Amino acid sequence: xxxxxxxxxxxxxxxxxxxxxxxxxxxxxxxxxxxxxxxxxxxxxxxxxxxxxxxxxxxxxxxxxxxxxxxxxxxxxxxxxxxxxxxxxxxxxxxxxxxxxxxxxxxxxxxxxxxxxxxxxxxxxxxxxxxxxxxxxxxxxxxxxxxxxxxxxxxxxxxxxxxxxxxxxxxxxxxxxxxxxxxxxxxxxxxxxxxxxxxxxxxxxxxxxxxxxxxxxxxxxxxxxxxxxxxxxxxxxx
Amino acid sequence: xxxxxxxxxxxxxxxxxxxxxxxxxxxxxxxxxxxxxxxxxxxxxxxxxxxxxxxxxxxxxxxxxxxxxxxxxxxxxxxxxxxxxxxxxxxxxxxxxxxxxxxxxxxxxxxxxxxxxxxxxxxxxxxxxxxxxxxxxxxxxxxxxxxxxxxxxxxxxxxxxxxxxxxxxxxxxxxxxxxxxxxxxxxxxxxxxxxxxxxxxxxxxxxxxxxxxxxxxxxxxxxxxxxxxxxxxxxxxx
Numbered sequence: 001x002x003x004x005x006x007x008x009x010x011x012x013x014x015x016x017x018x019x020x021x022x023x024x025x026x027x028x029x030x031x032x033x034x035x036x037x038x039x040x041x042x043x044x045x046x047x048x049x050x051x052x053x054x055x056x057x058x059x060x061x062x063x064x065x066x067x068x069x070x071x072x073x074x075x076x077x078x079x080x081x082x083x084x085x086x087x088x089x090x091x092x093x094x095x096x097x098x099x100x101x102x103x104x105x106x107x108x109x110x111x112x113x114x115x116x117x118x119x120x121x122x123x124x125x126x127x128x129x130x131x132x133x134x135x136x137x138x139x140x141x142x143x144x145x146x147x148x149x150x151x152x153x154x155x156x157x158x159x160x161x162x163x164x165x166x167x168x169x170x171x172x173x174x175x176x177x178x179x180x181x182x183x184x185x186x187x188x189x190x191x192x193x194x195x196x197x198x199x200x201x202x203x204x205x206x207x208x209x210x211x212x213x214x215x216x217x218x219x220x221x222x223x224x225x226x227x228x229x230x231x232x233x234x235x236x237x238x
Numbered sequence: 239x240x241x242x243x244x245x246x247x248x249x250x251x252x253x254x255x256x257x258x259x260x261x262x263x264x265x266x267x268x269x270x271x272x273x274x275x276x277x278x279x280x281x282x283x284x285x286x287x288x289x290x291x292x293x294x295x296x297x298x299x300x301x302x303x304x305x306x307x308x309x310x311x312x313x314x315x316x317x318x319x320x321x322x323x324x325x326x327x328x329x330x331x332x333x334x335x336x337x338x339x340x341x342x343x344x345x346x347x348x349x350x351x352x353x354x355x356x357x358x359x360x361x362x363x364x365x366x367x368x369x370x371x372x373x374x375x376x377x378x379x380x381x382x383x384x385x386x387x388x389x390x391x392x393x394x395x396x397x398x399x400x401x402x403x404x405x406x407x408x409x410x411x412x413x414x415x416x417x418x419x420x421x422x423x424x425x426x427x428x429x430x431x432x433x434x435x436x437x438x439x440x441x442x443x444x445x446x447x448x449x450x451x452x453x454x455x456x457x458x459x460x461x462x463x464x465x466x467x468x469x470x471x472x473x474x475x476x
Contacts, residue, residue, distance in 0.1 A: 008285040059334060060303060061370075065298060065367075069303060070421070072310065073327075075323075076326060076330075081322070081323040085313075085314045085317065085323075086319045091464045096297060099297045129303075129368075130368050130390070130391045131297075131391040152368075152453045192473055
């Protein structure tokens with residue numbers, strides 16, 4: 001691919017772009033299905049849980065606390081109020097485990113960030129529970145590589161427009177890198193920015209979207225390590 | 239009181255400084271005690287709930303979602319796993335109601351903010367769930383008065399030092415106004431800033447602290463309306 005020129009800013013998503021995240025949700029969901037196996041088959045449970053998450057998104061936002069509340073709500077619903085309290089206790093413990101899980105960086109995350117940060121100011125743009133995202137960033141050891149950390153409640157075109165502008169960059173000169181078409185790619189293309197999709201093997205149903213194949217400011221990479229050669233600093237920059 | 243000179247920035251807390259908040263927690267706590275009345279007396283329930291909130295703070299942080307999870311956990315604990323699922327369902331609904339409650343501004347909140355914002359850049363510094371704090375701010379109609387909105391996971395001396403510096407102000411020229419001695423007053427005095435305490439009739443046990451009576455950069459006001467006469471813009475500013 002021809003290098004992209006005239007960029008002045010590169011922003012990264014965190015969960016499932018720099019470190020594993022979705023796998024902990026999947027593990028917890030399996031535990032959820034196990035705990036409720038007497039009441040409903042796993043597929044049905046997953047569907048009901050996803051419906052609850054979708055319904056609650058406007059109130060709870062993204063993150064583990066809302067997910068835990070949605071699991072509890074679904075357990076009560078599918079059992080028609082018959083779920084034993086000890087199952088709810090286990091669901092709360094499962095949510096707590098998610099908030100404690102150690103950070104595992106994805107392959108090439110550190111090297112890629114270091115290479116990009118040598119030439120560009122680099123931002124982290126992530127959504128989820130404030131405290132949990134801060135904890136993960138601190139544990140990742142990557143904090144020092146970022147010129148700015150933006151923990152946001154949702155990733156809309158306006159979110160990106162505000163962030164890019166606050167850091168003094170035009171969208172046309174900014175790039176977002178992430179695993180979610182819905183959150184990292186489409187809103188950034190929508191405001192005139194560049195977007196790089198690095199798919200992760202696991203992607204939450206609510207993060208899926210259609211790849212804008214052929215879009216001039218869109219790139220899709222097989223892995224993070226392919227990013228640095230794609231970027232040419234703006235003349236006079238870096 | 240003599241006006242304070244040389245200030246370049248005034249920051250406000252939100253919950254129970256600009257709008258009511260604690261009263262919704264108290265209402266929900268009464269509902270919680272009512273729902274569990276068959277299992278334990280109200281005082282005991284409140285103590286156990288507070289203990290759970292304190293224990294969970296490091297994982298959940300501040301806000302309604304963590305509070306809801308702590309209520310559920312306490313309900314399971316005090317009933318030794320005998321709490322019926324319909325009670326948990328009611329607790330989830332009570333938490334959801336808190337996330338929907340309409341914003342009620344405190345007396346003189348708007349007038350005070352407008353008067354201060356005419357002379358100083360004004361920040362909002364608040365902690366809690368990101369999405370919920372954003373919703374409350376949007377509903378308050380006060381958003382346009384702030385030069386910056388800072389939703390943080392905790393209010394430590396470092397939090398304030400980072401925020402003041404990012405906005406280009408020295409702590410010695412910055413003032414924080416709020417109802418919590420622990421979160422709004424003490425950490426700001428600790429980094430050399432000014433702090434104004436405007437007590438609210440209801441203050442959560444975990445927000446209490448000792449008033450630093452006689453501290454040269456501390457003021458205590460009976461109401462928000464007393465703030466503007468206390469502030470004299472820096473020479474050349476405003």
